[in-house]
Structures are given as structure tokens and as C-alpha cells.
Amino acid sequence: MPTLLRLDSSASGDASVTRRLTDAFEQAWRARGASYDVVARDLHADPVPHLETSALHWAPGTRPEGSVPAEAAALQQTLVDELLAADVLVVGVPVYNYAAPSTLKAWIDRVHVPGWTTGPTTRPLAGRPAVLATASGIAYDEGSPTEGHEHAVPALEVVLGTALGMWVEVVAARYTLAAEVPELAPMRHRGEQELTDALARLADLGATLT
Numbered sequence: 001m002p003t004l005l006r007l008d009s010s011a012s013g014d015a016s017v018t019r020r021l022t023d024a025f026e027q028a029w030r031a032r033g034a035s036y037d038v039v040a041r042d043l044h045a046d047p048v049p050h051l052e053t054s055a056l057h058w059a060p061g062t063r064p065e066g067s068v069p070a071e072a073a074a075l076q077q078t079l080v081d082e083l084l085a086a087d088v089l090v091v092g093v094p095v096y097n098y099a100a101p102s103t104l105k106a107w108i109d110r111v112h113v114p115g116w117t118t119g120p121t122t123r124p125l126a127g128r129p130a131v132l133a134t135a136s137g138i139a140y141d142e143g144s145p146t147e148g149h150e151h152a153v154p155a156l157e158v159v160l161g162t163a164l165g166m167w168v169e170v171v172a173a174r175y176t177l178a179a180e181v182p183e184l185a186p187m188r189h190r191g192e193q194e195l196t197d198a199l200a201r202l203a204d205l206g207a208t209l210t
Ligand SMILES: Cc1cc2nc3c(=O)[nH]c(=O)nc-3n(C[C@H](O)[C@H](O)[C@H](O)COP(=O)(O)O)c2cc1C
Pocket: 010, 011, 012, 015, 016, 017, 018, 019, 093, 094, 095, 096, 097, 098, 099, 135, 136, 137, 138, 139, 176, 177
């Protein structure tokens, strides 16, 4: 049974753009048949706590005995198992203060574990697809004054792609604030077009990725 792991982290509820994007992916995935399963984790509604101890960065068996509280170890095991069991990962990535929401970062801090999910001889997720469905209020175009200011997607690309070895695809909807911020009104059309394109791309990926 092919399994999709869907992560959301927006604090905007029904108004969230990234939730619309991950929804588009999930709907296309489910439309492939009853055997296409979905595990959804809402990191905003059901947040993962910040690390209790830095020992959680190391694989069980390589960290000092007793260094990790049992409850923390159990939660990490659940999150890593969930990720390892997923055939495809789709992550909603709102840009908050030029980075990923802290709720998403807390999940990353639990699953990026040298000796378990990454390492010279350990890469259980190598080649597995990870789709980053991102939305930001403004854009970060090459040559613009904000070029290089967006650190949400680049950090996730390094962790999921470079470290865990996953195949990462980024789908972005920029200028989501153009509809409500008067100074961004000239970018409204571009924002609408990017959202339309992103929804179509995610539907396409949801219908085809394995
Ligand atoms: C706390 C907060 C911080 C934000 N910081 C940024 C930012 O640094 N850069 C940006 O482009 N947009 C920023 N925005 C706008 C969001 O990226 C935008 O609303 C986007 O659509 C968020 O995804 P969502 O609609 O799924 O919540 C911020 C929004 C919030 C709520």
C-alpha cells in the first residue's frame, strides 16, 4: 500500500495557502485508488516539542545510556518510523520570518539523526521523493534586493536532499500577501498566477509520484 506522509505547519487555518497546496497533492494521490494511503501530521495543531536534550541528535545505541528521557525517545521513534514508512513526503512550508515555522523545525530536529536517518553507511531514505510546497508573502527573485533572504526552503533542501538523500522538488507560490497588503497590489496578478501554477503542479505530482 503506497503511503503519503503529509506535513502541515501553517498557523493560518483555512486561509493557509500551503494547506491548499498540500491538499491538492493529497487529493490527486487519493484519486489513484483506495490503496493510496495518507498519514497526515499537523505540526501546528499537534506540535512536536522542542528537543529535551541534544542527545536526541544521535542514534539510539550511540548516545550515552540514560541521556534521553523515555518519552522523548518514544516520540522520536514514532516520527522516524512514520517518515521511514512513507513512500512519498509532502511538506507545507510557509515562510515565517525568512525561515521555516518553528513547528516544522522541531520535526526536522527529531528526524535528522546521524547514524539513523543519515550517515556515510546509513541512508534509508535515499532517492525517496520529498515535495516542498512553499508559500511566501513576497518573492526572492535573483537580482532583487531580497535575493538570498529566504532560508526556509534552502535549509530543508539541505536536510532532506543533501543529508537524507531524498529526491526533493520545490513548488512555490510567492506574493501570497499581494491580495491584502496595499503596497504589494502591483504583484497581485503574479501572486494569483503562481498559486494557479503551483496547485496544478502539485496535482500533477500527486497523480504521478511513487
Ligand atoms: C509570523 C509570520 C511571519 C512571516 N514572515 C514572512 C517572511 O519573512 N517573508 C515572507 O515572504 N512572508 C512572510 N510571511 C507571510 C507568509 O509567508 C505568507 O502569508 C504565506 O502565505 C504563509 O503560508 P500559509 O498561507 O500557508 O500560512 C509571514 C507570515 C507570518 C504569519
